[in-house]
Amino acid sequence: MPDDQKYWEKVRSTIKKVSRSYGFERIDTPIFEYSDLFMASVGEATDVVEKQMYSFKSKGGDMLSLRPEGTAGVARAYIENGMPNLPQPVKLYYIGPMFRYEQPQAGRFRQFRQAGVEIIGDIDPIYDAETINAFVVMCRELGLQNINVEMNTIGCNKCRSDFRSQLLRYYKPRAAKLCRDCKRRIKESPLRLLDCKEEKCEQLKAHAPNLIDHLCEECHSHFKSVLEYLDETEIPYSLNPHLVRGFDYYTKTVFEVFLEDEHIADGEEGGNEKTHRRSKMALGGGGRYDNLIRLLGGKDAPAVGAALGLDRVIGAMKQQGVKVPPLYKPDVFLVQLGALSKKKCLKLYEELRQAGIAVAESFGKDSIKTQLRAADRDGVSLSLILGQKEAIDGVIIVRDMASGAQETVPIEKVIKIIKDKLGK
Ligand code: AMP
Numbered sequence: 559m560p561d562d563q564k565y566w567e568k569v570r571s572t573i574k575k576v577s578r579s580y581g582f583e584r585i586d587t588p589i590f591e592y593s594d595l596f597m598a599s600v601g602e603a604t605d606v607v608e609k610q611m612y613s614f615k616s617k618g619g620d621m622l623s624l625r626p627e628g629t630a631g632v633a634r635a636y637i638e639n640g641m642p643n644l645p646q647p648v649k650l651y652y653i654g655p656m657f658r659y660e661q662p663q664a665g666r667f668r669q670f671r672q673a674g675v676e677i678i679g680d681i682d683p684i685y686d687a688e689t690i691n692a693f694v695v696m697c698r699e700l701g702l703q704n705i706n707v708e709m710n711t712i713g714c715n716k717c718r719s720d721f722r723s724q725l726l727r728y729y730k731p732r733a734a735k736l737c738r739d740c741k742r743r744i745k746e747s748p749l750r751l752l753d754c755k756e757e758k759c760e761q762l763k764a765h766a767p768n769l770i771d772h773l774c775e776e777c778h779s780h781f782k783s784v785l786e787y788l789d790e791t792e793i794p795y796s797l798n799p800h801l802v803r804g805f806d807y808y809t810k811t812v813f814e815v816f817l818e819d820e821h822i823a824d825g826e827e828g829g830n831e832k833t834h835r836r837s838k839m840a841l842g843g844g845g846r847y848d849n850l851i852r853l854l855g856g857k858d859a860p861a862v863g864a865a866l867g868l869d870r871v872i873g874a875m876k877q878q879g880v881k882v883p884p885l886y887k888p889d890v891f892l893v894q895l896g897a898l899s900k901k902k903c904l905k906l907y908e909e910l911r912q913a914g915i916a917v918a919e920s921f922g923k924d925s926i927k928t929q930l931r932a933a934d935r936d937g938v939s940l941s942l943i944l945g946q947k948e949a950i951d952g953v954i955i956v957r958d959m960a961s962g963a964q965e966t967v968p969i970e971k972v973i974k975i976i977k978d979k980l981g982k
Contacts, residue, residue, distance in 0.1 A: 562872065563885060564882045564883065564884055564885050565872045565875060565876070565882055566868075566872070567885055568700065568875075568882045568883075569673075569700060569868055569871055569872060569875075570653060572696060572699050572700050573651070573653060573673045573696055573866075574653075575699075576692060576695050576696045576699060577651035577673075577675060577692065580649070580675075580688065580691075580692045580695075581649050582649045582650060582651040582675050582692070583649065583650055583651070584650070584651060584652070585632060585635060585650040585651070585652050586652060586654065587625070587628070587631030587632055587634070587635050587652065587654075588625075588631065589624060589625060589654070589655065589657075590622045590623060590624050590625065591622065591623060591625060591630065591631055591634065592620065592621065592622060592623075593611070593613050593621040593622060593623040594621070595623075595630050595631070595634055595854070596611060596623055596625070596626060596627075596630050598853060598854065599629070599630040599633065599805075599806070599807050599850055599853065599854060600626065600627060600630060600805045600806060600807065601747075601805060601806025601807070603746045603747050603806075604747075604750075604804055604805060604806060605804055606626045606627065606658060606804055606805065607626070609659070610626060610658040610659045610660055611623045611624070611626050611657075611658070611659070612624040612657050612658075612659060624657035625656055625657065626656055626657060626658045627656055627672070627805070627865065628652050628654070628656065628672055628674040628865055629674065629676060629805075629807070629847065629850070629863050629865070630807075630850075632650055632652065632674070632676050632678075632863075633676075633678070633847075633850050633851055633854055633856075633861070634854060636648060636650075636678050636851065636856065636859070637851060637854055637855060637856035641678070642679070642851075642856060642857050642859060646678070646679030646680055646859070647677045647678055647679040647680035647685065647861075648677075648678045648679055649675070649676070649677050649678075650675070650676045650678070651673065651674065651675045651676070652672075652673065652674050653671070653672075653673045653868070654671065654672070655669050655670070655671050656669075656670055656671070656672050657669050658670075664873075665839065665867075665869065665870050665873055667869060670867060670868070670869045671867075671868040671869060672842075672865040672866060672867055672868060673696075673865070673866045673868055674844075674863060674864060674865040674866070675689055675692055675693070675863060675864060676861060676862075676863035677689060677861060677862050677863065678851065678859050678861040678863075679859045679860070679861065680860065680861075681780075681848065681860035683780050683781075683783035683784045683787065683811075684783075684787055685862050686780075686784045686787075686810075686811045686845075686846060686862050687784055687787030687788050687791070689844060689862050689863060689864050690707055690788065690793060690795075690813055690815075690844075690864070691788075691791055691793060693707075693815055693842060693844075693864055693866060694707065694793050694815070696866065697815065697841065697866075697871070700871060700875060700880065701875060701878070701880035701881075702817060702841075702871070702874055702875065702878060702880070703878060704817055704818050704819050704820075704878075705794065705815060705816070705817060705818075705841075706794050706795065706796060706815075706816050706818050707788075707793060707794065707795040707796075707813050707814070707815050707816075708795070708796055708797075708798040708801050708813060708814045708816060709784075709785065709788075709795050709796070709797055709798065709801070709811070709812075709813050710769075710770070710797065710798050710799055710800070710801035710802070710811075710812050710813070711769065711770065711773065711777060711780070711781040711810050711811050711812065712749065712769055712802055712803075712808055712809065712810065712812055712845075713769055713772070713773050713774065713777045713809070713810065714774065714776070714777055714809050714810060714848070715809075715849075716774050717769070717772055717773050717774040717777050718749065718769070720772055721749075721767070721769045721772045722748050722749065724767045724772060725748045725749070725751065725752075725766065725767060726744065726748055728765075728766050728767055729744055729748065729751055729762070729766070730744065732762055735758055735762060736751075736754075736758070736759055736762065737754065737756040737758060737759050739754065739756075740754050740756070740759050747806075749769075749802050750802060750804070751763070751766070752766065752800040752801075752802045753800075753802045753803070753804060763800055766800070768799035768800075769799070770797075770799050777810055780810055780811070781810065781811060784811050795813075798814075801813070801814060803843060803845060807847040807849070807850040807853070808845040808846065808847055809845075809846050809847060809848045809849060810845070810846040810848065811845050811846045811862065812843070812844070812845035812846075813843060813844060813845060813864070814840055814842070814843035815840070815841045815842045815843060815864075815866070816838050816839065816840055816841065817838070817839045817841055817874045818836065818837070818838050819836070819837050819839075819877065819878070820835070820836050820837075839870060839873075839874065840867070840870070841866060841867055841870050841871055841874065842864060842865055842866035842867055843864060843865070844862070844863050844864020844865060845862065845863075845864070846860070846861070846862045847861050847862070847863065848860035848861065886916065887916060887937070888916045888917055888918035888936050888937075888938050889915055889916045889917075889938055889939060889940065889976075889980050890910065890915055890916070890917050890918070890938055890939075890940045890941065890942060890976060890980075891917070891918050891919065891920075891929070891930075891932065891933035891936060891938045891940075891941040891942070892906065892907055892910070892917055892918070892919050892941075892942050892944070893926060893929040893930065893933070893941055893942065893943040893944065894919075894921060894929075894944050895924070895926055895943070895944070895945040895946060896945060896946030896949065897946075898946055898949040898950065899944040899945055899946055899948070899949040900921065902944065902949055903919070903921060903944060904921075906942075906944070906969075907919060909973065910942075910973065910976070913973045913977070914977075914982060915973070915976055915977070915980070915982070918932075918933070918936045918938060920932040926943070929941075930957075933959060934959065938959060939958070939959055939960065939979075939980070940956060940957065940958060940959060940976060940979060940980070941956075941957040941959060942954050942955070942956060942957075942972065942976075943955040943957060943964075944969075948966070948969075952968060952969050952970075953966050953967060953968055953969055954966070954967060954969045954972050955967075956972070956975060956976070956979070
């Protein structure tokens with residue numbers, strides 16, 4: 559809606575600026591793709607593909623889906639557009655709408671916008687840290703405070719298969735205590751047991767084995783390096799051994815960026831006691847996806863990326879009272895009175911605009927009082943009043959809105975006079 563556009567403008571321009579300054583180039587992929595792409599990459603048994611994807615058959619009989627996330631399309635575009643032949647890694651960023659069939663609620667929409675960064679073609683752990691760093695910088699430049707990054711590693715195929723049996727050994731005897739979804743997860747994707755937010759599953763999770771204790775040598779040293787790089791920056795992070803994320807393509811490092819605010823509210827029943835309530839909102843997340851490009855038919859190209867939820871970022875900016883400048887702040891209001899004056903005012907408006915003066919109008923109103931009231935509402939410092947007599951005489955009235963003082967000046971000099979008065 560119009561009132562929100564100044565936030566969107568600020569968010570988009572900040573993301574573009576930060577992405578470019580870290581060497582990312584813009585990519586725009588289609589809003590829908592073949593459903594197979596998401597099934598192969600995000601994973602057929604994931605909630606996003608299984609329950610939330612908008613899929614439909616085209617007139618030609620193809621199964622297509624509205625993209626539920628951005629990485630799959632970027633990975634496909636990388637393979638299909640010769641990017642493996644460019645110097646590696648290829649660093650890309652995107653901003654655009656994503657679609658998931660969810661229960662709409664605060665901060666959760668069926669069409670929402672994400673910005674993402676992807677670094678494809680290099681396994682160096684410094685790129686994991688650079689991705690996280692770029693994200694935190696974006697949030698900071700948008701004025702957000704109390705950002706925390708939760709870090710974990712989910713290992714590679716090798717360490718994960720050992721871990722999966724450990725998990726099953728823990729969960730199978732406790733299966734009766736799990737929620738319905740988790741009972742299914744035991745069979746289909748045991749790792750996702752750690753992602754469940756149900757109260758009873760959370761309790762079991764607290765004592766579940768951690769993958770971090772079962773990592774292979776390579777995954778262990780990769781994660782250690784990522785954390786060492788983060789330690790050199792001032793990025794606030796904490797370890798969350800149960801963070802797994804909802805997509806199948808992730809390997810090794812995974813992370814989620816949270817806004818952790820403390821709200822102070824009045825005590826109940828008008829008491830003086832204040833209650834402190836901590837809230838935690840996920841703004842974005844990401845991780846490594848070393849096997850995805852090969853899985854989709856490309857050459858081996860390890861990669862890392864992340865996506866930031868922009869609707870939530872804007873919600874957080876409002877919640878934290880971040881000030882954003884208006885998109886348009888007029889300096890001058892053009893008032894017209896009488897048929898001849900009205901005829902001339904469109905041309906005059908354009909001349910003022912071309913001279914770099916920010917103008918406003920209310921041309922459909924004929925009364926001077928109504929137009930000056932609109933000028934007040936717009937907060938302009940000057941109004942220009944062109945009446946019937948002025949239009950005939952080739953002059954115009956310049957009114958100082960603060961003092962109410964008025965002077966009549968030749969119309970051909972008005973631009974220079976206004977510029978002087980505005981200090982432009
Ligand atoms: P994901 O792609 O699931 O890792 O989500 C990354 C971020 O996108 C989340 O942290 C949210 O900020 C945002 N996001 C995901 N789903 C939605 C949604 N349905 N509505 C609004 N924002 C969302």
